[in-house]
Amino acid sequence: MRVLRAGCWVLGAILLAQPAAAQEPSAAAFIDRPVVSIAVTIEGRPNTETALNEALQSKVGAPLKMVDVRETISHLYSLGRFSDVQVEADHAANGGVALRFELKPIHAVTKIEFRGEPRLSEGMLRDRIVERFGETPPITRAADVATALQELYQERGYFSAAVAALPPVISHDPDQATLVFDINPGVRTVISASRVTGTPLASEGDIRSRLRIEPGQPYEPAELRERLSDLSASMHSRRYYQASALMQAANFSAQGAQVELVVEVQSGPLVTVQFTGDTIPKDKINELVPVERERSADQDLLEDSARRIEDYLRQLGHWKAEVKEPERREANGQLTIVFNVSKRALYRVAPGGIEVNGNLAVPPEDLKPLLRLNAGDPFDSSRLAAIEGAIVQAYRTRGYTSAKVESQVNEVGAGQVKPVLVITEGPRVVVGQISITGNTSVSAERLRQQLKISPGTVYYGPDVVNNRDALTAFYLDDGYTAVEVTATQTPVTTPEGTRADITFKIAEGPKTIIEHIFVTGNVRTKREVITEELQIAEGRPLGQAALTESRRRLSGLGLFRRIQISVISHGDPSLRDVVVAVEEARQSTIGYGGGLQVDQVVRSEDEGSTTSERYEVAPRGFFEIGRRNLGGRNRSLNLYSRLSLRPNPDENSNNPFGFSEYRIVGTYRAPGALRYGDLTATAAIEQGVRTGFNFSRKGFNAELSRRLTPTVRGSARYSFATTRIFDYQLIAEDDPLAVLTVDRVFPQVRLSALSGTLSRDTRSDPIDPRNGLFLSSDTTLAMRAIGSEVGFGKTFMQGFVYRSLGKRGVVFAGGARLGLARALLRTVETVDVDGTPVSIQVRDLPASERFFVGGDTTIRGYAIDSVGVPETITEAGFPKGGEAEVVLNAEVRLPLFGNIGAVLFVDGGNVFARAADLDLTRLRGSVGVGGRYATPIGPIRLDVGFKLDRRTIGTRLEPRYAIHFSIGQAF
Secondary structure (H helix, E strand, O other): OOOEOOOHHHHHHHHOOOOHOOOOHHOOOOOOEEEEEEEEEEEOOOOOOOHHOOOOOOOOOOOOOOHHHHHHHHHHHHOEEEEEEEEEEOHHHHHEEEEEEEEEOOOOOEEEEEEOOOOOHHHHHHHHHHHOOOOOOOHHHHHHHHHHHHHHHOOOOOOOEEEEEEEHHHEEOOOOOEEEEEEEEEOOOOOOOEEEEEEOOOOOOHHHHHHOOOOOOEOHHHHHHHHHOOOOOOOOHHHOOOOOEEEEEEEEEEOHHHHEEEEEEEEOOEEEEEEOOOOOHHHHHHHHHHHHHHOOHHHHHHHHHHHHHHHHHHHOOOOEEEEEEEOOEEEEEEEEOOOOOOOOOOOOOOOOOEEEEEEOOOOOHHHHHHHHOOOOOOOOHHHHHHHHHHEEEEEHOOOOOOOOOEEEEEEEEEEEEEEEEEEEEEEEEEEEHHHHEEEOOOHHHHOOOOOOOOOOOOOHHHHHHHHHHHHHHHHHHOOOOOEEEEEEEEEEEOOOOEEEEEEEEEEOOOOOEEEEEEEOOOOOOOHHHHOOOOOOOOEOOOOOOHHHHHHHHHHHHHHEEEEEEEEOOOOOOOOOOEEEEEEOOOEEEEEEEEEEEEEEEEEEEEOOOEEEEEEEEEEEEEEEEEEEEEEEOOOEEEEEEEEEEEOOOOOOOOOOEEEEEEEEEEEEEEEEEOOEEEEEEEEEEOOOOOOOOEEEEEEEEEEEEEOOOOOEEEEEEEEEEEEEEEEEEEEEEEEEHHHHHHHOOEEEEEEEEEEEEEEEOOOOOOOOOOOOOEEEEEEEEEEEHHOOOOEEEEEEEEEEEEOOOOOOOEEEEEEEEEEEEEEOOEEEEEEEEOOOOOEEEEOOHEEEEEEOOOOOOOOOOOOOEEEEEHHHOOOOOOOOOOOOOOEEEEEEEEEEOOEEEEEEEEEEEEEOHHHOOOHHHEEEEEHHHHHHEEEOOOOOEEEEEEEEEOOEOOOOOOOEEEEEEEEEOOO
């Protein structure tokens, strides 16, 4: 028989607190009896979630305790998923008890439906809901949502509209709800007549047309208010700063279907600003008197403008400049505001500059850099005040806590002043004894390790504050959720001088230990995927830094739309439960887009002719589909495809497109799949264009990467690919040496290689960094022993540094890249041009593996791949690539205004046929300027690079410059 029932944890607590005699006899009879079974049901459905079972404090085989029931109910409520928790008990065999926890879930709103005759667009209705209640308002706010929608209809002229919230549509597994609203808009009110009064600047007909209040127009109060505001703003922009446009009356018909409107438009006077007395530079007027910018002639603004003018003149050296209170003159529909400006004499600092007295402990040479007001400079009292503050700060950092500086300005001649600073140093204070009191759980030795001050060092107030904060942070990270650290200083005068004894008084509060960690909301994601990222654990202190890092790591997974980590107290101040609630993001993603690809390329007009540089514009599009969180284990599978249609070089063809570039890539990612790191496997098919040849490639690679430190990552990679070269223009078909090249011996070469990469990244932002550096080294070894037809070793190193130059937004960026490769000797059997079998040795890299330089990401001012020493360029001008490359870059990035910026750059480098040929004296370079426009996906970039040494290729002189357009920084 069912005998125990508790509707919520409060009731459970009451039952626990009552004396045994006052409790229900049947309930008391179950206490201390063994629990035979525990069932958890959600609206009658058996529970299958591990998180709910972990919340159970009552255990099978253990005696039934009311405190365990209460704790279980508390835990279930803390998950934030249930609106009601009920517990029932029944008799079981052998004198035991069977428990059942019945849960009533909170059905999260995932969908909103509109029924009836909305008339307004669904997008407009949803925008109002999101604006007031967010994307998914709770069921309990359904009536409020209906009221907000009804207000929207009234703003749009539907004054008899009725919006009712219907019973929500409930679904299970997962528990979700759909809000449903029935809409009856009723009749829309239209304007039957309108009248404009006042002193408008335009005709009544023009005003009615602009405000859209002509007869027959729908009456929309909210829209009309915005149009009235726009009308006022337009009059303000014409210097009628006191203009206004207001709706005076709205007279509705008996049925409310029609309305008569009266609008009052007052232009007010035309406002002008005049200056009498001394003049103000025209380019400073709008800055000092922002009447036009603010579109206001408010008295407070005018008085503030007078003070601005005075400050400006005094900064120029007009020490006694004066601007009287602005005068307002109104006549004939105009308001003239008059500023009377009196610059007075120009004062300069007298010979000898600032005189400093009283500095005994700090030598004059240490103070001299602070005296930024030299002889002959215009005297500015605000600069003198800043100098006083700088000197006081310099003294206090040296321990002179009571140092003061007083200034005197002496007029010593016509237009000359002699500033005098008198310093009262006071005693120098050093740190004396450091005491820590109040700590009962943490040893003083551990706390002293957190301090950055020590006895005998200079006493500086902010240092004490920083050390106090360090102790507070230490306690918070060690699980003390409530701690107060105060620092007091006691000055002590001794024969040796003055010291400050510092006492850190600590009120620790209880140390908080994590009793339980509950994970909820993960429908597809395995629990261990979440717990592996948590830096907290049951039985360990609840540290703030660990909580913050846990949130960061969970966000980094990219699996969740929302993450909330809550700390729940359930009575004992030393114990807390942590609830990790997640809302999973969509499992499938689809992306697509298109645009134009603009390249400056090297092309030849006729076979055998010298190449020339020209711009090619190719339409380009991509499509991407992905599936993440496969099997709930943070695995992902992604398919990416890209197509670019190159223009047809044959002008006589009717087909505008020629060679097509494409790339299809399938990627499988498994973070933490293997013990030693993250696994990424990629299979790709691609066809592309390089200068001098086209290629098609099929390949596969598998990479294992691991983060060694927060900024250092290492990876090992195996790759296998076959590459076919065609439309080959680097060596003529009839060249007798062609048979000796690896690309002729292996027109389709198979490469099998092992690679290793090590990188360090401290950039503030990988897309548009302002500080930090990026270093990487990649080494590849292809060998016949692992299936490669051609063997070679290849190393590519690069380093980039980014530094803020102090002025806001100005960044220096520098980079260096070095690539070295060496092919392994290979003997092959082939036939010569006459068909005779021959045995030859080849020792060069396949064209697809050589280094190429030139273009918008390496050396700007040159076409793609076009830079090289003569040995790496054919007679026709096609670059052949080489076994060594050097690229050097430097640029200064300057903000201009808003999202617009500029760049000044210098690039240099070259490609060499063999690594042994590398010669830094043979580098080619360019200089240039560029523009940047910041966007959320990175800066849009336009660069113009100018060659520093133009050369003749074949019979043609290289172009002087090249234009590059792209997205993202060059490096």
